[in-house]
Amino acid sequence: MxxxxxxxxxxxxxxxxxxxxxxxxxxxxxxxxxxxxxxxxxxxxxxxxxxxxxxxxxxxxxxxxxxxxxxxxxxxxxxxxxxxxxxxxxxxxxxxxxxxxxxxxxxxxxxxxxxxxxxxxxxxxxxxxxxxxxxVRKPPADLPIATCKADEVDQTVILTVGSDCRIGKMVTAIELAETARNRGVDAEFCATGQNGIMISGWGIAIDAVVSDFTAGASEEIVLEGATKACDLLIVEGQGSLVHPGYSGVTLSLLHGSMPDAIIFCHQPSRKIVARYTVPLPPVPELIRQYEMLVNPIKPAKVIGIGLNCFDLTEEEALQAVEDTERETGLPATDVIRFGADKLVDAIEKVN
Amino acid sequence: MxxxxxxxxxxxxxxxxxxxxxxxxxxxxxxxxxxxxxxxxxxxxxxxxxxxxxxxxxxxxxxxxxxxxxxxxxxxxxxxxxxxxxxxxxxxxxxxxxxxxxxxxxxxxxxxxxxxxxxxxxxxxxxxxxxxxxxVRKPPADLPIATCKADEVDQTVILTVGSDCRIGKMVTAIELAETARNRGVDAEFCATGQNGIMISGWGIAIDAVVSDFTAGASEEIVLEGATKACDLLIVEGQGSLVHPGYSGVTLSLLHGSMPDAIIFCHQPSRKIVARYTVPLPPVPELIRQYEMLVNPIKPAKVIGIGLNCFDLTEEEALQAVEDTERETGLPATDVIRFGADKLVDAIEKVN
Missing domain, CATH: 3.40.50.720 (NAD(P)-binding Rossmann-like Domain)
Structure with missing residues (x-):
């Protein structure tokens, strides 16, 4: 790496x-x-x-x-x-x-x-x-099988997840790290995909890793991030648990990175998985899926929602934020449009 | 392949x-x-x-x-x-x-x-x-990203899943296919790991596939199986949804193979994920995880349980079968000890 x-x-x-x-x-x-x-x-x-x-x-x-x-x-x-x-x-x-x-x-x-x-x-x-x-997608040699070592880092680890691909998981992660840094928190964005790596200059494109070692690669990213920032690691999510092609990558990252808390990303206007005919379940059900799956390995809660409202008017975007907050009981925002502060507030409350 | x-x-x-x-x-x-x-x-x-x-x-x-x-x-x-x-x-x-x-x-x-x-x-x-x-572990070149094509095969597709690695998913799948064949059903065992491939002579070791293509490889296995048997495909499961290293492989297979029904495998004496410190959740909770995850892509139910009682006495094994059936409301057996008929009965009821 x-x-x-x-x-x-x-x-x-x-x-x-x-x-x-x-x-x-x-x-x-x-x-x-x-x-x-x-x-x-x-x-x-x-x-x-x-x-x-x-x-x-x-x-x-x-x-x-x-x-x-x-x-x-x-x-x-x-x-x-x-x-x-x-x-x-x-x-x-x-x-x-x-x-x-x-x-x-x-x-x-x-x-x-x-x-x-x-x-x-x-x-x-x-x-x-x-x-x-x-x-940047070339995986390092000799990646390990995951050993749950990511749980041992002192930093708070936050993972962005989502309802689909290309829905804002990377951008949300970057904005969270930047907003936290602006508040004086020593935070690092941890890239798990090619575009993120081109931005941060380090990371592993986990979808290019042989599947036996994908969770191990996710663990390595967190361990490397821990050498770069003292307080907070924001790990970029990949794919979605309901994506027919990439759900395995998503779960490997969820279990390998061992987050302390999760930020869920979604595009309110998207109703089916892009390029497939799979309808997206309601956001609260998707949140339950992530929490249920992470629970046996290391319990972690979804603590906030990043919405991608690029195709909505200002009024529609505000409405989507309000609807999502009511529906889930969690703080929501579009980090590009309305800033990431609400979500960083939620992250600061994680132990 | x-x-x-x-x-x-x-x-x-x-x-x-x-x-x-x-x-x-x-x-x-x-x-x-x-x-x-x-x-x-x-x-x-x-x-x-x-x-x-x-x-x-x-x-x-x-x-x-x-x-x-x-x-x-x-x-x-x-x-x-x-x-x-x-x-x-x-x-x-x-x-x-x-x-x-x-x-x-x-x-x-x-x-x-x-x-x-x-x-x-x-x-x-x-x-x-x-x-x-x-x-046998060398993946074929040019594997696709999954496209949900496995749903289109005419055969009934059954996937064995489990609570951990080395718990009987392969043996259960082989015994199910053999028992079905003995009843005159044209069934094929579809191998997804190296040992299964050495037995059947075909398949893909999906844990050796780059993670972007693991669900696609699972889909290819089902499509290939459909050219080999007319009635029933029994797909060998891999890993477990609660395995810190291999859960991604498991989910790729679950979503890529698009089973019509699932057989859950478990070793009653095993209490934690082997080589890790992760406690195994109760069987009904694990079954809920599999069903919840498969549901958005293609609904499928767990219809029976294969128990691996190799380390139990005859009496203990019978007790484990009885306990599991009461706890889950599903037929259970140890296919090596008591045969696979109970589970094939359940499979025959899948439309």
Missing amino acids: AQQLNPKEHKMVILAEGSFGILESKAATVLVRYHTENVVAVIDSEQAGKDVSEIIEIGEGIPVLSSLAEAMELNPTMLAIGIAPPGGELPEPWIAILKEAIGHGLHVMSGLHWFLSDDPQLADLAERHNVTLWD | AQQLNPKEHKMVILAEGSFGILESKAATVLVRYHTENVVAVIDSEQAGKDVSEIIEIGEGIPVLSSLAEAMELNPTMLAIGIAPPGGELPEPWIAILKEAIGHGLHVMSGLHWFLSDDPQLADLAERHNVTLWD
Whole structure:
């Protein structure tokens, strides 16, 4: 889990060729959101000439450029891949851009399933130009089977969970850590997925780990987090207990990270699991599922709700918060719209 | 998932050097139990001269021999690795035995984490002698993310689940399939772990699959099973929902295989998760957990209980069956001691 590159120490150009947008390039969007100062440009020839904020609402002043050659004038030190190719294979034109970047001495950060460092051509080129190819999803070797050691850390451990994928578990975790830090709490965001790792500069993409070792990897993340912050660890959740494909990852993380308390994340407008036909159970039932499952290993309660209201009006969002609080008896907020203070208040009450 | 070797077509010598025993060599024991006719000898120089049945109670007439050279007189066609080395690395003396076997033209079947076919020396030797190195735990390439397709098969799908590892989920599944077949039902045992695969000759060791694809692998197993039997698929369970290390594997299988009904397995004498300090919740609570989790994806009920009473007297075992039936309101049996008929009766009532 050794940090290979610290994104905060680099000037980054983000590759989002042909697909830059809020839904199309999640990695690009979160890098702009959380490393605004470090992003010098986004490459997407189809939208060249625009400002990043015209496309994803954030990142004002960052240009969208048509090529790496143009971006080189801004003196970047790293290329970050901000898109996922359909099917997983890297398109030939992107490979050409990667080679060009390596040739210019740029490090490369990638969250793709397909590992750049396993490609002999790219690996060889990187070695010759003395740059790092950081495949953030590549799991460390020799992960253990979980041993319940995460329970022994002194820090309060909070895990974000949710009703589905892409519902705000990562963003909620980051905002919780930041809000806590602003209050003087020594808090660390613990990344468990590729985008989170690109933000924090460390972590393990647990969905890329062989399933026997996924809970063990979650445990390792908490143990590593404990070396980085004294007071509070906010662990990024993955998937959902009702997700037909990823529920196993979710449960491995729940049991491996051994949280002291849980923040539940949900998008009020979402009624079925995305890309499936599975209806989402009511929030109180989902909360019961998480609590019931964590109970035999280490009892922990859901203490607050993070709502993702990006597709609601201000009035609808306020109503959703009120409805959720009434329905669950727990504090709720949209951390992007209304801040994370309510949830950090709840976390501060955990022993 | 293509079958690489069919154990039923081979004369097998089992390597259990230094460790042959019920608890020490699970693979050897189940191979003797389910391929009795195909096992010509077990190698364990420390117990050479004994009959297999003196050590593991089954396999009368099969000799324990001190070396492969001795076993070669019985004309084996395959060497099966019946033990797991501590730490995962293959001891040097075992490698020498493997090389000797390959040199004699024996195929090799291995359920180890460490893949024989990835070892250049062994792979080269196998190629030269035209034998197959079958690493049963090696996952197939290009596994999908689960898509809920397992729900579409015409067969009744039954999954065995349990309170812990090594509690009888595999044996119960095999006995259910066999008992159903004896009643004229066209049933297939669907293996999800290395020992099960060595018995049935096909399947995927789902705990060796990257966690994103574990439910998808479970789905593939059901779809493959549907090509093999017309009426009934009995899927082997893995782990437990309260196992700190393997619960993710368990949930991936539960959601990926989409069973129509569930058989719950338990060892009445076991009070905590083996190798952990986690107390096992009462059986009715565990049953509620499984049903609650499966419900949002595809409702299925636990319809019977398989008890593993190997460490109880006959009287204690009968008492355990009676207690469990009263406590849960479900039919219970020890399939090895009292047969699987009660549970097959329950399965026949599933539409």
